[in-house]
Amino acid sequence: MLPARTAPLLSGALFAAALYLVPVPFAGYPYVLFALTLTLCYAIPAMALNLLLGYTGLVSLGHMGFAGVGAYVTAVLMKHGIASFAPSIAAGTLAAGFVGALVGVPCLRLRSHFFIIVTLAVGMLLFLLFNNLDWLTGGAAGLPGIPRPRPLDLGFAVVDPRRPVGIYLLAATVFVLVFVIQYALVRSDFGRSLAAIRQDETLAASRGVDVFAHKLTIFAISAAIAGLGGGLQVVFLRAAAPQSFGLLEDINLVLIVIVGGAGSLFGPSLGALLFVALPEALRVADAFRMVLFGAALVALALFAPRGLWGLAAAAARKLRSDESAVARVGHS
């Protein structure tokens, strides 16, 4: 077995390589690239919410609102030609983080039930602002006509985000970046303090953890990353619409994280694959499928709270412990 440090690094590198090699077989299938790019766009706010929900134990029911802040800031800057892609999306990310901090300061001191409700209300308020501030956000019709980033010359190749392969590679790069950030945060001392806060706030506080500062920091970071995802999404779709950041999407994001597996690194991505790529593959989920899906959610809530990734991990653990039990006895 490889030493504990290198195993995750190796699998991470393999995963990233696989991600970048996807266009090789699928270059001639723009629809597949479209579905996967959209999945990556959703995986980013999912990872952001996972940091809050899975690792710190804070349930935020309005998180797509922050994605919307990032999205609209990016959209307005790019559509009116005020800035190019990189500064626009950076501005979007910072704006979302700032709004997150602003919301977090008064709201994070509320305990669980109230925190959930207030995040729901904030999410709805942000949506209503996107929907009604016509002069800024285009109102209910949104902002169509957002340009794609200009082609990037890497020396050995040119990446053109105006084509399906190019925008996919851009999305994959942002995804890998966010994944690395997620990994670094979770494995750091800061991340361990968050886990302590999730398990027992009072205990963590008594051990010297500044609970409020930790919560505020992760809330702002999580909002910023959600904003990054939002900015990427509107550049990909070339249009910003308020429905992408409303109540249904807030709920969708929570489901992506929880069903995929909250508190795990890959859970949100698995959830995004399930909730975004699969419906595209099956084409619009019809009412009957949604009933089955609802039933699956209820079953999940009752029997599998760690989500699908959790189920898979538990199954893997069980297999390994069976093997080692057999090995110890000598024979079955």
Add this chain to the structure above:
Amino acid sequence: MPASGIRFAVTALLEQIVNGMMMGAIYVLVALGMVLIFGVMEVLNFAHGVLFMAGGYLCDVFVVHATGSYPLAVVLTMVTLAIVGMALERTVFRRLRVNLPMQIVASLGLILIAENGAVLLFGPSALQLSVPSVRSLVRVGELSFTVQHFIIVGATVVSIGALHVFLHHTRFGTALRATSQNAEAARVIGIDSASIYRITFAVACALAGLGGALLGPLFLISPQMGDLPLLKGLTAIVLGGMASIPGAIVGGFAIGIVEAVSTLFIATEYRDMVVFTVLIAILLMRPWGLFSVRVRGDA
């Protein structure tokens, strides 16, 4: 302001107060159910909106296919929803009492099942149910309202009275109040919490069903008809105090009237924003609500 201007303004205010009382009554019915469930079981039932919606559809089915009598259909709807509530409590919510995130996931699952189930059974277009109390009008000066407006307020007042009698003058109601105050202690003195939870859900869901059955004929019966009442009801119980019944009543009527009157001053499309801003303000300033007492750990 010219005299006619003042007359217009007063008439408008009166009209909106009546409309606000009507919608407020609906919010009260939703809020009462949610506050009962939360107070007794500490469960935040996000699926309450679809129970409201089910009330609307069931009432339509009972009127059109069973009895033709609207009042009888309403009663049947309440009974059916009480049974559904007990089933939900037993199968889903009892296990999730301490797990808030999973309550949300389960509620969302139920919402998907119910809303899509409604589409499968009744089609995606909304239903129109025409009943005599909606077709008849009442004139009040130059204003005019349907009889249903007053029936809604009346039915809510009757429900509040009935609930009060139940909670304060019956053994079961007293047991319920005891459980909501301190579940452990209630069990110690021999109160069977399982049946308390069952009855709580039954009453709460019956009230939600009543709301849907009352509002449905006035507007439309659609799969999404419970979404906004859920959010407004949630706001009402936060405003009033999450385990306080008087709070839910005051909160519901207050929200109804405030949002109706606000449309006289600000654009109608901002009406929902008013409610959410109120919600956020309450949570930030006095999260335990107007009628509850601050408990340690509340913030």
Add this chain to the structure above:
Amino acid sequence: MQRLASIDHVPVVLGEVCSPAAAAEAPVASDYSIPLILTVPTAPDLTKQGNSFLFRVNADTDQLNEALAAYVGERHLSPLSFIAWNNDAGRGGVNGMKALLPKDIAIGYVGYFDVGAVDFSSDVTNIRKSGARAVMLLMDEEPGALAIRQIRDAGLDSQLMGTLAMGSDRFLTRLDAKYLDGMVQYSAFPPSAPLPRIQEFGKAYRARFGEEAHGFAAQSYDGLLLAVKAMQAAGTATDGAAIQKALSGISFDGVVGHIQFDGDNQAKPPVYITQWCKDGTRKIDFPANLKSECGAG
């Protein structure tokens, strides 16, 4: 749209019902050189984006509003109020109408509501407060029926003005005829008009579907036959670019009237104004040469 273009490789796409979706699909049509023929969405700037692959058969809101604006001016229906969808169609309709109204018409209350809203009581109160003599309803049948019923039930007797969807018998399934008495609406297809092309289509439609023909059906029918004629003219059923060229220069007489595309690929079909009568029939009020009695609208 992505899927139709890149996987199914269709040569022409007909349809799209709502304007924002059409706006999102148009760039894809251009990307893949596949003409997209719209037959229902009315947002004016759909055809002002310079997209040569987007065609529209139906009249846009500006064209529809012209006749109604004249109606308001002639009868001096001032102040005029609006209740409109809170989206492109609604806001565009209000702004478009305001721009076309004569200067002496005051604008009363303008109320926007989100799609799916059912409670118009606030709008009713504000309309009453503004003393509006006419109310224009920019929405489709479902909220329209609710709004009209609530307006009349509250005792307001302002002149009602509606949109395309409110001018057919299907509207009567939602609302008692007594509520509709006197309401006018713009129309691209008065189902009972004494014009041969409309009468023939109406008869065939009723024989096939058992109900009165509807404007959207007529427009879509024309769109389909138009696409076929273009494919015949271009001599291909697979080359999107060739079909697009054929469409640009086409001249076609459809059920809704003569269809020919201008520089923006927008057709200019005839527009009518119909008015409801007490007994649930309609009559044509505009154009003047087609003015008729109850029952022929």
